Amino acid sequence: MSGAAGATPRAGRVFGLHLAVIALLLGLQFLLPPFHHGMVARIMILATYAIGYNLLLGYTGLMSLGHAMFFSAGMYATGLAVYYRGVGTVEGLVLGLAAAILLAVIIGLITLRTTGVAFLIVTMMFAQVFFLTTLYFNAITGGDQGLVLSGRVPPLRFGNWEVALTHPAVKYNLALAVLTVCLLLTLWVTRSPAGRVLIAIRENADRTRMLGYNVFNYKLLALVLSGAVSGLAGSVWTLLFSYVGSSYAGILYSIYPLLWTLLGGAGTVLGPLVGTGLMTYIVDLTSGLTDSYLLVVGAALILCIMWLPTGVMGGVRRRWWSWLP
Amino acid sequence: MSLEGQLFLALLEGAVSGLVLALMALGLSLVFGVMRIVNVAHGEFYMLGAVLAWYLATTANFLVALVAAPLIVGGVALASDRLVLRPIKYAPEATIVATIGLLYIFQQLVLSIYGPYARSIAPPVYFRVDLPWFGYSGYKIIVAGLAALLLAATWLLVTRTRLGLYMRATQQDREIAQAFGVPVERIYAAAFALGAVLAALAGVLVLPIQQAHYLMGLDPLLLSFMVVIIGGLGSLKGTLAAAILIGLVDGLVSVFFTPTLARIVASILVAMVLVLRTEGLYGEGAG
Numbered sequence: 138m139s140g141a142a143g144a145t146p147r148a149g150r151v152f153g154l155h156l157a158v159i160a161l162l163l164g165l166q167f168l169l170p171p172f173h174h175g176m177v178a179r180i181m182i183l184a185t186y187a188i189g190y191n192l193l194l195g196y197t198g199l200m201s202l203g204h205a206m207f208f209s210a211g212m213y214a215t216g217l218a219v220y221y222r223g224v225g226t227v228e229g230l231v232l233g234l235a236a237a238i239l240l241a242v243i244i245g246l247i248t249l250r251t252t253g254v255a256f257l258i259v260t261m262m263f264a265q266v267f268f269l270t271t272l273y274f275n276a277i278t279g280g281d282q283g284l285v286l287s288g289r290v291p292p293l294r295f296g297n298w299e300v301a302l303t304h305p306a307v308k309y310n311l312a313l314a315v316l317t318v319c320l321l322l323t324l325w326v327t328r329s330p331a332g333r334v335l336i337a338i339r340e341n342a343d344r345t346r347m348l349g350y351n352v353f354n355y356k357l358l359a360l361v362l363s364g365a366v367s368g369l370a371g372s373v374w375t376l377l378f379s380y381v382g383s384s385y386a387g388i389l390y391s392i393y394p395l396l397w398t399l400l401g402g403a404g405t406v407l408g409p410l411v412g413t414g415l416m417t418y419i420v421d422l423t424s425g426l427t428d429s430y431l432l433v434v435g436a437a438l439i440l441c442i443m444w445l446p447t448g449v450m451g452g453v454r455r456r457w458w459s460w461l462p
Numbered sequence: 463m464s465l466e467g468q469l470f471l472a473l474l475e476g477a478v479s480g481l482v483l484a485l486m487a488l489g490l491s492l493v494f495g496v497m498r499i500v501n502v503a504h505g506e507f508y509m510l511g512a513v514l515a516w517y518l519a520t521t522a523n524f525l526v527a528l529v530a531a532p533l534i535v536g537g538v539a540l541a542s543d544r545l546v547l548r549p550i551k552y553a554p555e556a557t558i559v560a561t562i563g564l565l566y567i568f569q570q571l572v573l574s575i576y577g578p579y580a581r582s583i584a585p586p587v588y589f590r591v592d593l594p595w596f597g598y599s600g601y602k603i604i605v606a607g608l609a610a611l612l613l614a615a616t617w618l619l620v621t622r623t624r625l626g627l628y629m630r631a632t633q634q635d636r637e638i639a640q641a642f643g644v645p646v647e648r649i650y651a652a653a654f655a656l657g658a659v660l661a662a663l664a665g666v667l668v669l670p671i672q673q674a675h676y677l678m679g680l681d682p683l684l685l686s687f688m689v690v691i692i693g694g695l696g697s698l699k700g701t702l703a704a705a706i707l708i709g710l711v712d713g714l715v716s717v718f719f720t721p722t723l724a725r726i727v728a729s730i731l732v733a734m735v736l737v738l739r740t741e742g743l744y745g746e747g748a749g
Contacts, residue, residue, distance in 0.1 A: 200555050250737050254500055254554050258687065262733035265684065269726045392562055399559065429574050435566025442559045443549055 148328075151462055155324060158407060159317050166309050174305060176421070180414050181312040182374050183397070187409030188319045189366030190394035195404035196326060197359040198339030202257045203264030204367050205390035206244070209383075211237045211368030213271065213278065216381030219291070220284050226293045226302065230372050237368020238361055240267075245360040249353060252342070264391050271383040283382025290379055308377045315373050316410070319366050323406045326362070327462045335359050339404075367394070396434065399441045402448025406462050411449050467595030472713045478602050480709020481609035482664050484702050486682055487689035488616055489660030491701045494690060495633045496653040499552050502561040503542070504661055504686060505679025506568040510535050511662025512674040513576050516583060519669070524586035527669075532662040538568075539658030543651045552650070565679075572676040580673035605667045612663055616656075617698055629653055685712075688732045 162181070166174060186208055193199050214236030215229040224232070248259045271278045278284070292299040293307075300307050326332035334355050337345040346352045375381050384390075394409075401412025416437060420430045441448070447455065454461040490504045511531050518527035542564055550556045585601035592598075620626035631639040632649045640646045664682070665674075672678070685708060693704030708728075715724040 200558075202558075247734075247737055254558070255736055257555070257558060258500070258691070259733050259736050262687075262729045262736075266726050266729045266733075269722050269729070273720075273722045273726065395559065429570035431566045432570035432574075435563040435570065438563030438566070439546055439560050442556045442563070443546065446556075 147460060150460060151324070154461075155320060155406065158410070159313070159320070162313055162316070166306065166313075171305070174309060176417065177414075178305070178309045178312045178377070180417050181309075181316040181410075182370050182377065183393070183417070184410040184413040185312075185316050185319045185373070186367050186370035187394045187397040187401070187413050188316075188323055189363045189368075189370060191398045191403060191405075191409045192323060192326060192366060193359055193363035194395070194398055195402075195408070196323075196332065196339060197335045197356060198342075199252075199356065199359070200257055200395070201260040201363075202388070202391050202395070203244075203260030203262075203267075204363075204394050205386050205388065206264040206267035207237045207241060207364040207367035208371040208374075208390060208394075209267065209271070209381075209386035210240045210364075211371030212375045212381050212385055214368075215372040216284060216286060216375040217277070219286055219289055219376075220381075223289065223291070225291050226376060229376060230369070233372025233375070234365060234369050237371070238365050240368075241361045241364025242357070244364070245357045249356050249360065261388070261391065264386070264388065268383060268386040268388075271386050278381070278383065281383055283380055283384070286375065286379040286381070290376055302376055311377065312373065315369060319369070320406060320410070322362070322366065324462060327406060331355070331358065392434075392438075396438055396441070398448075400437065400445070400448055402450030402452070402454070405448065405450035405454060408448050408450040415449070464595065468717055469714075470593070470595060471598075472717045473710065474598065474602075474713075476710035476713025477706065478606045478709075479713065480706040481606045481613070482668055483682065483685055483689060483709050484705030485609050485612055485667075486661050486664040487686040487693070487701050487705050488613065488698065489657035489664075490686045491690045491693070491698070492616075492620075492629070492653050492660075493657040495697075496629050497552055497650050499547070499554060499557040500561070501654070501657065502558055502683070503564040503568060504657065505681075505683030506565050507535050507539060507658040507661035507679075508665040508682050509572065509674075509676065509679035510538065510568060511665025512669045512672075512678060513572055513665075513676070514662075515666040515669045516576075516581055516674045519583045519586075524583070524670075528663075528666050531666050532659045535662035536655040536659040539655045540651055543654045547654070548647065548650075569676050569679070576674075576676065578676065580675040580678075582673045583670050585670040599671075601670055605671065608667060609664070612660070613702060616660065619656075620698060625649075625652060684729075688728060691732050691736050 162177070165177065169177060186204075189207070190201070190204050193201055193204075211233035215233035218224045218232050219229050244260070244263055248256060248263065251259050272280050275281075290302055292301045293311075302308065302311070326335065334345065334350050335358075337348075337350070338352055338355060342352050371385070374385075397412035397416055398409050399412070400416055401410065402408030416434075419437065420433055423433045424430050445452065450461065486504070486508055489507075490501060493499060493501045493504070514531040514534055515524075515527035518530055546560050546564065547557060550560055585599070587601055587604065589600035590597040591600050591603060620629060628639070628644045628649045629652070631642070631644050632646055632653075636646055639649075665678075689701060689704045689708055692708070693700030693702070711728075712724065
């Protein structure tokens with residue numbers, strides 16, 4: 138549903154809004170104090186992860202509880218290659234992306250035979266397998282302790298031109314670039330014929346099948362896109378923050394993108410960004426009051442599901458901007 | 463110790479943990495079957511049972527803990543059902559999200575009140591059972607016996623009482639049951655509370671063997687999921703058989719392999735069972 142019934146979504150307005158958001162983020166870096174500068178950079182990468190999650194939940198209607206495996210597949214592929222082989226930044230990114238895509242294809246072929254709650258449990262189980270595997274091979278992965286890549290991450294090279302990834306401005310703009318690409322990808326999904334089939338599957342899988350579409354293949358496409366974006370986010374996270382560890386493969390990191398997406402609004406292009414930003418700042422503000430920040434996460438999950446079922450941007454769409462994709 | 467001694471120990475430990483696991487998984491299975499929801503917070507009811515039992519056993523005694531802790535947890539479950547699950551109308555995916563929320567709330571409340579400690583109590587009765595290879599804790603045998611008794615009692619409750627009849631009717635067809643005057647909403651609340659009580663009982667029983675800790679619920683939750691998936695959702699006999707099987711296999715495998723590898727293999731197997739079962743999640747009827 139990329140607009141209210143009857144209203145043709147206006148391309149100009151839609152692109153204008155999203156470009157404005159990106160321009161806002163671009164400009165914000167010159168105004169923010171250092172602490173918030175770093176925080177927004179982190180939010181942008183985590184929001185990219187949530188955008189990947191939203192591709193599956195919001196536009197195909199499949200709720201996964203195992204996306205940490207895609208996020209951390211990107212993370213480990215990049216991190217291990219940099220740590221042990223000293224590969225370059227671009228090669229590291231490509232490896233991370235490839236690992237996430239490969240994993241998504243395999244997991245998709247197996248798990249997409251299930252739907253609904255069974256899909257949820259099966260993805261959770263496979264993510265648990267991935268998590269335990271990172272612990273099992275702790276001689277290589279560092280297990281719980283993880284690996285610190287400080288000083289090992291190579292600079293980004295374009296010909297003779299080099300940029301070190303350690304500089305805050307570089308981190309911020311690289312995160313913004315990745316976020317922009319993935320936002321535009323989601324926009325494309327909402328407007329392309331393939332994306333419309335995905336939305337049709339979300340609304341009614343049986344009817345879509347009856348219309349002659351191969352529902353399984355489209356779901357697989359959605360899962361691979363979703364896994365790829367999640368893996369890209371993990372890969373970039375490792376390069377920018379120089380760390381890989383099994384905590385990022387744990388169940389909490391499968392729940393986070395679900396929470397961020399629900400809070401921001403599943404099935405809206407900007408929802409994951411809004412949700413990630415809100416939740417990160419809520420946790421940051423309340424961490425002064427209580428050590429148990431997960432209490433806030435738990436309460437937010439329940440409040441979202443009870444009183445904000447369409448999320449912030451879903452509410453905006455219902456009240457004011459019916460054209461919001 | 464000789465190999466047969468080791469094997470026998472593994473079997474014994476497996477049987478004890480299998481029976482306790484059966485108690486906990488039966489609670490999950492009841493909730494699954496009757497309400498058609500996945501309660502992710504089930505492990506936290508187990509944890510709450512153990513932590514409350516620690517408070518009660520150290521201030522009063524173990525018998526008080528065994529009775530009062532599960533009742534308090536049942537009350538917590540009733541409140542959760544009323545305040546959270548009923549308002550979202552038990553929608554399957556929304557319920558999972560909401561119970562994940564409950565999981566973190568319970569966990570973090572225990573962390574801030576009880577603290578990050580892992581604390582145990584001395585077994586209420588202490589005697590040794592002498593076997594040819596080793597002496598075995600008598601309390602563990604009692605735990606196994608009590609778990610078996612509680613399982614039997616639950617089975618009688620479900621098959622021989624009016625409440626059980628209502629539960630089975632609701633499980634088979636909610637709407638028809640309602641048309642025949644079954645108070646479905648109250649049955650939902652009762653099933654949810656009963657499931658929590660069973661988990662809490664398991665938590666109390668293991669307290670003298672293990673330690674009460676705010677994160678102790680996660681592993682039993684995953685094991686219960688495995689049991690319920692293999693045993694068939696809502697099937698009591700299947701649950702019991704699968705729990706004993708998993709308890710025994712877990713006991714045997716962890717003697718010979720590392721626990722992590724055992725968990726990896728088990729998780730893959732269980733996931734594949736769920737993927738390949740053609741009739742879907744709710745394959746089996748009441749049993």
